[in-house]
Amino acid sequence: MNDKENNNYVLELLDIHKSYGSKVVNDNITMRLKKNEIHALLGENGAGKTTLMNIAYGLVCPDSGKIKVNGTTLVLENSSAAIKNGIGMVHQHFMLIDSFTVLENIVLGRECKKQGVFTDLQKSKIEIQALLEQYNFEIDLEAKVKDISVGMQQKVEIVKMLYRGAKILILDEPTAVLTPKEIDDLLVVLKGLSESGHSIIIITHKLKEIKKSAQRCTIIKHGKLVATVDVKETDEDQLASMMVGRKVEFSVEKRAHHFSKTLFKVDKLCVNDYRGIRAVNNVSFDIREGEILGIAGVDGNGQSELVEAIAGIRKIESGHFFIEGNNITHKKPREIIDSGVSTIPEDRQKMGLILPFNLAFNLILHKYAIRPFSKFGFLNFESIRKQASSRLKAFDVRPDDPNYLASALSGGNQQKLIIARALFDNPKLLIACQPTRGLDVGAIEYIHKMIIEHRNKGRSILLVSHELDEIIDLSDRVLVFYEGKIVGMLEGKAIEERKIGLLMAGGE
Amino acid sequence: MLSKITKFKSIFLIVTSIVLGLVIGSIILLLAHYNPLQVYSTLFVGIFAKPKYILWTLLKATPIIMTGLSVAFAFRIGMFNIGAEGQYMIGALLAVICGYYLDLNSSIHPIIIIIIAMLGAGIFGGIAGYLKIKFDLNEVISTIMLNWIAFYFYNYMIDTPFLNKGMNVSHKIKASAKLTIISSNDFLEKTNTFLYDLEKVKFHWGFFIAIILAVICWIILEKTTLEFQMKAVGLNPNASEHAGIDIKRNKILGMFIAGALAGAGGAIQVLGVNFGITTLAAMQGLGFEGIAVALVANSSPIGCIFSGLLFGGLRYGATKIQVPPISAPSEIINVIIGMIVLFIAVPKIIEVLIRNRGEQYDK
Numbered sequence: 128m129n130d131k132e133n134n135n136y137v138l139e140l141l142d143i144h145k146s147y148g149s150k151v152v153n154d155n156i157t158m159r160l161k162k163n164e165i166h167a168l169l170g171e172n173g174a175g176k177t178t179l180m181n182i183a184y185g186l187v188c189p190d191s192g193k194i195k196v197n198g199t200t201l202v203l204e205n206s207s208a209a210i211k212n213g214i215g216m217v218h219q220h221f222m223l224i225d226s227f228t229v230l231e232n233i234v235l236g237r238e239c240k241k242q243g244v245f246t247d248l249q250k251s252k253i254e255i256q257a258l259l260e261q262y263n264f265e266i267d268l269e270a271k272v273k274d275i276s277v278g279m280q281q282k283v284e285i286v287k288m289l290y291r292g293a294k295i296l297i298l299d300e301p302t303a304v305l306t307p308k309e310i311d312d313l314l315v316v317l318k319g320l321s322e323s324g325h326s327i328i329i330i331t332h333k334l335k336e337i338k339k340s341a342q343r344c345t346i347i348k349h350g351k352l353v354a355t356v357d358v359k360e361t362d363e364d365q366l367a368s369m370m371v372g373r374k375v376e377f378s379v380e381k382r383a384h385h386f387s388k389t390l391f392k393v394d395k396l397c398v399n400d401y402r403g404i405r406a407v408n409n410v411s412f413d414i415r416e417g418e419i420l421g422i423a424g425v426d427g428n429g430q431s432e433l434v435e436a437i438a439g440i441r442k443i444e445s446g447h448f449f450i451e452g453n454n455i456t457h458k459k460p461r462e463i464i465d466s467g468v469s470t471i472p473e474d475r476q477k478m479g480l481i482l483p484f485n486l487a488f489n490l491i492l493h494k495y496a497i498r499p500f501s502k503f504g505f506l507n508f509e510s511i512r513k514q515a516s517s518r519l520k521a522f523d524v525r526p527d528d529p530n531y532l533a534s535a536l537s538g539g540n541q542q543k544l545i546i547a548r549a550l551f552d553n554p555k556l557l558i559a560c561q562p563t564r565g566l567d568v569g570a571i572e573y574i575h576k577m578i579i580e581h582r583n584k585g586r587s588i589l590l591v592s593h594e595l596d597e598i599i600d601l602s603d604r605v606l607v608f609y610e611g612k613i614v615g616m617l618e619g620k621a622i623e624e625r626k627i628g629l630l631m632a633g634g635e
Numbered sequence: 636m637l638s639k640i641t642k643f644k645s646i647f648l649i650v651t652s653i654v655l656g657l658v659i660g661s662i663i664l665l666l667a668h669y670n671p672l673q674v675y676s677t678l679f680v681g682i683f684a685k686p687k688y689i690l691w692t693l694l695k696a697t698p699i700i701m702t703g704l705s706v707a708f709a710f711r712i713g714m715f716n717i718g719a720e721g722q723y724m725i726g727a728l729l730a731v732i733c734g735y736y737l738d739l740n741s742s743i744h745p746i747i748i749i750i751i752a753m754l755g756a757g758i759f760g761g762i763a764g765y766l767k768i769k770f771d772l773n774e775v776i777s778t779i780m781l782n783w784i785a786f787y788f789y790n791y792m793i794d795t796p797f798l799n800k801g802m803n804v805s806h807k808i809k810a811s812a813k814l815t816i817i818s819s820n821d822f823l824e825k826t827n828t829f830l831y832d833l834e835k836v837k838f839h840w841g842f843f844i845a846i847i848l849a850v851i852c853w854i855i856l857e858k859t860t861l862e863f864q865m866k867a868v869g870l871n872p873n874a875s876e877h878a879g880i881d882i883k884r885n886k887i888l889g890m891f892i893a894g895a896l897a898g899a900g901g902a903i904q905v906l907g908v909n910f911g912i913t914t915l916a917a918m919q920g921l922g923f924e925g926i927a928v929a930l931v932a933n934s935s936p937i938g939c940i941f942s943g944l945l946f947g948g949l950r951y952g953a954t955k956i957q958v959p960p961i962s963a964p965s966e967i968i969n970v971i972i973g974m975i976v977l978f979i980a981v982p983k984i985i986e987v988l989i990r991n992r993g994e995q996y997d998k
Contacts, residue, residue: 460878460881472877478873480871481870481874482870501860506858
């Protein structure tokens with residue numbers, strides 16, 4: 128390659144090396160960003176993408192390697208140095224202050240001053256409005272951050288960086304928290320920015336988005352550079368196999384079998400949401416042994432409330448549900464778990480794990496009170512650790528050290544940890560909510576495999592997902608939720624994307 | 636559940652903070668024209684020179700070890716108990732009532748009283764847990780309010796015919812309820828100096844009860860399912876609920892145990908030292924001292940014994956530097972305690988100091 132003559136690169140990360148102790152997270156990675164380019168950075172969870180970008184943003188200091196901005200070598204000591212050089216980063220978890228307005232959040236740390244001491248918000252506002260018009264953003268500057276949608280918050284983060292003069296934007300998994308519509312909006316915004324002189328790196332593992340928006344893509348795996356490819360000339364399968372290092376099966380093999388008896392039955396269930404408004408309205412369905420029942424629907428149509436009610440966490444207004452004919456309505460979560468219902472909650476960090484606990488304790492969170500993990504109220508650390516070691520290996524959680532804290536795991540491994548717990552003693556009914564949200568294709572493939580395996584053992588699964596592909600790939604039967612009601616039931620060959628999509632939107 | 640390295644590191648940070656507190660204290664002493672060496676040596680001699688002095692220190696330390704345990708226990712399970720003060724008063728009040736009205740053999744009387752005081756103060760502490768789950772009321776606010784309720788209830792009860800003996804004084808407890816080790820008419824007087832000291836100081840079993848309770852706390856916090864579920868609830872109620880742990884019961888239970896510990900402190904003080912209660916003009920500050928004790932102990936129950944002894948020693952030693960030849964105000968001890976707490980509360984400062992030094996050597 129004739130990189131030396133080419134001065135078109137706005138940001139060059141050359142031979143970046145970074146290790147934590149004995150663990151090498153970035154092994155001499157080189158990545159170059161062209162002017163006006165959208166460049167995707169692809170890799171599995173824990174591949175070292177975020178570390179590399181933190182280095183570019185001055186948050187992490189590399190052990191060796193060079194960073195060049197517009198051809199000049201720089202030492203970025205901290206993020207303000209990066210910002211000064213026109214590099215801005217939007218983190219996966221937003222750095223916004225909820226109770227401040229959008230305007231206050233944008234100007235924070237860069238306020239216009241009156242007489243040297245007083246902040247001049249009006250002046251800042253005029254500047255920012257000009258900026259918004261220039262890039263065609265629609266944001267209400269006076270709204271409080273806590274009142275605006277996640278997609279809007281993301282735009283605020285981007286404007287914040289633009290206001291600080293960023294010419295190079297780094298976005299860490301910008302679409303992980305967005306709805307499909309918001310994702311489309313975001314990609315349009317990014318395209319517009321790249322056309323008006325900005326250069327963008329997006330970290331992602333969603334291949335569709337890369338195809339839609341990026342010109343080039345750099346793939347890293349286990350801290351090493353795999354390749355930088357032209358997106359137009361590479362298809363999704365190729366990208367996926369480069370990222371994972373082997374061929375990825377997008378569709379899963381399911382053994383056909385006929386379903387025998389009903390395991391779980393829901394009868395005319397009504398549940399209210401936290402505001403006291405009816406969220407699940409007179410819902411009845413049943414799940415047979417060895418069946419995956421998928422529940423499709425746009426987020427917020429009562430799926431979360433349904434699952435919480437079955438788990439015993441949300442109050443049931445009326446109706447009943449039965450497992451193997453036993454009425455377990457109004458039972459406590461503990462009793463429901465003991466009757467053979469196991470849940471993968473929709474938010475793994477908030478509802479699934481106790482992040483400051485180690486992996487061993489997280490694995491027995493629902494079984495700590497029984498033998499062999501405790502006796503007469505005393506925990507048996509020895510057996511907890513032993514059990515954890517074998518479980519972590521069996522479910523391929525990395526690292527498999529039981530003393531590791533759950534907070535230190537990557538998202539995919541956190542999810543595997545939860546699945547290891549949920550499948551602990553072969554539950555009769557597994558409720559899987561958004562089991563693959565925010566995960567890379569390798570992890571998704573693995574989790575789908577675990578779910579299918581559980582089904583093939585003759586157990587039942589209730590799968591709740593907003594990802595249509597997931598529902599279609601896995602389910603034996605699909606229920607479509609709309610405004611708290613079941614608006615359609617599809618089975619076997621009748622399960623198709625167009626039909627479900629229509630029902631989800633409330634159409635017939 | 637702490638790893639060895641973090642344990643070592645936290646002990647190191649605590650010792651550094653204590654040393655820094657003493658250093659800053661000496662600067663302030665210098666500014667006030669006292670000789671810090673003289674003050675510290677008097678303090679040291681005043682605490683350690685005679686067995687009697689050490690006994691005094693143990694006596695001073697006992698109530699704050701108990702309030703410290705209370706705060707530390709709550710903190711370990713993710714709650715902030717500001718209410719140790721009030722729980723302590725409820726414990727003391729119940730101890731007086733049971734010590735005066737119950738008629739039991741002296742071998743079990745104190746134990747029964749302490750158990751009743753712990754139950755009562757535990758229920759009082761549990762109110763804060765109940766308010767938290769029922770109305771989502773922050774336990775910091777509710778325990779502060781409950782302190783005042785306890786304070787006025789305590790003073791009110793002293794004035795009722797039920798307890799009142801005279802001006803602002805309650806009845807004394809029965810002899811069978813006392814925790815005294817050697818009573819004054821013992822024939823051993825003067826023949827054995829140590830036993831004589833024990834009698835003179837009016838040393839009682841309370842300190843040993845505090846140690847036993849601290850060890851029980853340690854066992855609960857390190858080894859049991861009780862701690863596991865309470866800590867899980869404290870750290871992430873949502874995930875705990877999904878895993879089938881009863882969050883309501885555990886929040887109340889956590890505050891109940893915290894309250895019971897502070898209540899035991901109040902009861903011990905009545906049964907061992909005061910034998911009765913008197914109307915208070917203001918809060919005694921034992922609950923707040925307990926927060927400092929727990930902080931210095933890094934919320935470890937065993938650590939609370941040592942930090943309680945440190946604070947008890949400083950408080951007792953303060954009486955020695957007040958008198959000539961030094962005649963320093965005893966408030967200087969408060970300054971030192973304040974400094975120690977400050978340094979521990981901002982461990983970041985020390986960490987940064989240490990790291991910067993390390994980096995200088997690297998260069």
